[in-house]
Amino acid sequence: MDVPRRRRSPVLILEHSKRVALPLKRMLGLAVILTLVGTGCDGGRQLGAKELLQQSKSLQSEAAEGALLAEDAVSGKATSIYTREHAFELYRAASEIEASLKAAVSEPALELELGKLAVLANQISADLKRLSSASTVEQRILTRELHKAAQASQKLGEGLA
Amino acid sequence: MSLKNILAVALGIFSAIGGFVDIGDLVFNTQAGATFGFQLLWVVVVGVLGIIVYSEMCGRVSAVSERPVFDLVRERTGFGAGLATLVASEVVNLMTCAAEIGGVAICLQLLSGLPYRVLIPLAVIGLAVSSWVLPFRWIERVFGYLGLCLLVFAVAAIKLHPDWSQVAHGFIPGSHSGGSLMVYLYFVVGLLGAAMTPYEVYFYSSGVVEDHWGPKDLGLNKVTAMIGYGLGGFLSFALMIVSAILFLPSGISPQFLGTPALAVEHTFGQVGLLLALVGILFAVGGAAIETSFAGAYNLAQFFGWNWGKKARPARAPRFALSWVVIFALALLVVMTGYDPVKLTEYSVIFSVVALPLTYLPILLVANDHSYMGAHVNGKLANFLGVLYFIVILVIAVAAIPLLLLTNGGQG
Numbered sequence: 001m002d003v004p005r006r007r008r009s010p011v012l013i014l015e016h017s018k019r020v021a022l023p024l025k026r027m028l029g030l031a032v033i034l035t036l037v038g039t040g041c042d043g044g045r046q047l048g049a050k051e052l053l054q055q056s057k058s059l060q061s062e063a064a065e066g067a068l069l070a071e072d073a074v075s076g077k078a079t080s081i082y083t084r085e086h087a088f089e090l091y092r093a094a095s096e097i098e099a100s101l102k103a104a105v106s107e108p109a110l111e112l113e114l115g116k117l118a119v120l121a122n123q124i125s126a127d128l129k130r131l132s133s134a135s136t137v138e139q140r141i142l143t144r145e146l147h148k149a150a151q152a153s154q155k156l157g158e159g160l161a
Numbered sequence: 162m163s164l165k166n167i168l169a170v171a172l173g174i175f176s177a178i179g180g181f182v183d184i185g186d187l188v189f190n191t192q193a194g195a196t197f198g199f200q201l202l203w204v205v206v207v208g209v210l211g212i213i214v215y216s217e218m219c220g221r222v223s224a225v226s227e228r229p230v231f232d233l234v235r236e237r238t239g240f241g242a243g244l245a246t247l248v249a250s251e252v253v254n255l256m257t258c259a260a261e262i263g264g265v266a267i268c269l270q271l272l273s274g275l276p277y278r279v280l281i282p283l284a285v286i287g288l289a290v291s292s293w294v295l296p297f298r299w300i301e302r303v304f305g306y307l308g309l310c311l312l313v314f315a316v317a318a319i320k321l322h323p324d325w326s327q328v329a330h331g332f333i334p335g336s337h338s339g340g341s342l343m344v345y346l347y348f349v350v351g352l353l354g355a356a357m358t359p360y361e362v363y364f365y366s367s368g369v370v371e372d373h374w375g376p377k378d379l380g381l382n383k384v385t386a387m388i389g390y391g392l393g394g395f396l397s398f399a400l401m402i403v404s405a406i407l408f409l410p411s412g413i414s415p416q417f418l419g420t421p422a423l424a425v426e427h428t429f430g431q432v433g434l435l436l437a438l439v440g441i442l443f444a445v446g447g448a449a450i451e452t453s454f455a456g457a458y459n460l461a462q463f464f465g466w467n468w469g470k471k472a473r474p475a476r477a478p479r480f481a482l483s484w485v486v487i488f489a490l491a492l493l494v495v496m497t498g499y500d501p502v503k504l505t506e507y508s509v510i511f512s513v514v515a516l517p518l519t520y521l522p523i524l525l526v527a528n529d530h531s532y533m534g535a536h537v538n539g540k541l542a543n544f545l546g547v548l549y550f551i552v553i554l555v556i557a558v559a560a561i562p563l564l565l566l567t568n569g570g571q572g
Contacts, residue, residue: 061416
């Protein structure tokens with residue numbers, strides 16, 4: 001059986017939507033703020049020895065993986081597509097670390113290590129970006145550079161442990 | 162047993178081997194090998210034995226009662242507990258399906274060089290069309306057999322000449338080195354969760370009903386579960402061994418799905434790389450189909466709808482719509498850009514939390530004479546079933562705290 005529906009006046013609908021829209025906007029604003037706070041935006045984040053050690057391990061991993069990939073690319077073991085795509089993935093991860101290190105602060109005693117790690121991250125991400133479109137000659141150079149960068153990250157990490 | 166039957170068993174086993182490894186196994190086994198070397202090999206044995214015990218039980222329950230497990234779960238545990246199991250399993254299924262689809266898109270990207278975001282919808286369309294067009298048996302065979310390309314990891318593990326005495330030592334649980342105790346325990350939980358994923362059990366039991374297995378097929382059920390999962394476990398060993406040899410010494414912590422392929426590429430060159438990528442593509446693609454079907458099976462069986470891959474969609478429309486919707490939802494999740502490897506880690510850990518809800522009803526029904534008659538659990542099945550249920554309870558309680566305390570295994 002059909003139940004007759006009352007038609008609502010457009011004005012009432014508008015007022016109702018305004019009443020709904022205002023708390024909705026506030027809630028959305030709050031959600032954005034909470035998300036930004038939750039993610040930390042990585043802006044000015046204070047890093048202790050543990051966090052720096054973690055970042056150095058991640059950099060070591062990306063540099064070492066990049067070195068292995070570059071070595072395989074030089075010897076013709078890797079396809080050009082795989083080298084390009086995987087190197088780009090590694091570059092993106094390293095550049096994220098670089099961005100977070102640049103924006104971070106640390107205790108005064110760890111400022112030197114933070115600075116060194118940021119420089120290293122910059123070098124590793126630049127090398128990995130180059131690797132994604134490098135010639136064989138460049139790949140050979142990048143193999144050595146990334147290998148050295150991995151060792152430097154490891155050494156920095158050992159100092160922080 | 163006739164030659165035809167032997168061939169059918171062999172084909173079933175081969176597809177089970179290829180279909181055993183999914184994105185969870187790839188992620189956790191390579192990360193565990195890169196962090197702890199061979200020290201966690203024993204966990205793979207425990208996990209594989211667990212999935213054999215419960216898959217055999219589950220297949221037996223379905224073959225004897227001629228009803229799928231979720232149908233019995235609702236009947237045996239009541240609506241409330243059944244609904245809780247359904248919700249938990251559907252959430253985990255969706256997360257796993259999304260992670261597998263992300264994995265398929267990454268493999269396609271590494272093979273073709275096309276953009277990841279373009280490949281995600283293409284992957285979903287390809288999987289959905291395969292699911293719609295191909296008969297059940299062909300889905301199993303195509304994805305299972307091509308997934309067998311993953312055996313290149315086993316060959317690589319041998320070619321890398323590991324110290325076999327150290328490998329053997331890894332099968333004995335004991336003290337650990339290379340990471341904190343918390344991280345070690347996190348990987349124990351993750352490896353067990355990856356080996357005993359609930360969707361495998363739901364998919365397997367529904368397949369038993371679809372294939373009209375009866376009490377006469379209980380031998381086949383036992384052989385398929387034992388040899389299929391058992392040999393499939395070797396792929397997990399291979400992944401961990403290869404990772405331990407190549408990644409651990411250089412401090413590589415595999416955070417990308419393309420990283421395991423790097424190990425094979427380093428060993429065998431471009432042919433090895435292509436085999437590894439094709440193997441991962443089909444193993445993960447097959448698992449994506451299994452998760453979407455497992456989700457649809459669960460919904461249809463819980464609500465009493467017509468179901469079955471073998472039935473025409475017009476005869477089981479809500480079942481067909483369910484797996485299409487699961488694919489669509491998974492597509493939305495992956496399109497957010499969330500890292501599939503991280504999604505895998507979360508899906509495995511959350512599936513561990515849901516494990517008791519999956520396995521307790523199976524254990525109860527397998528012990529119920531009114532359902533099972535003469536095929537009720539024997540002493541060994543009960544001993545192992547109860548033992549594993551205790552293990553499952555412990556890891557279910559520990560999973561989330563370990564995830565948080567170790568920052569997802571990062572330490």
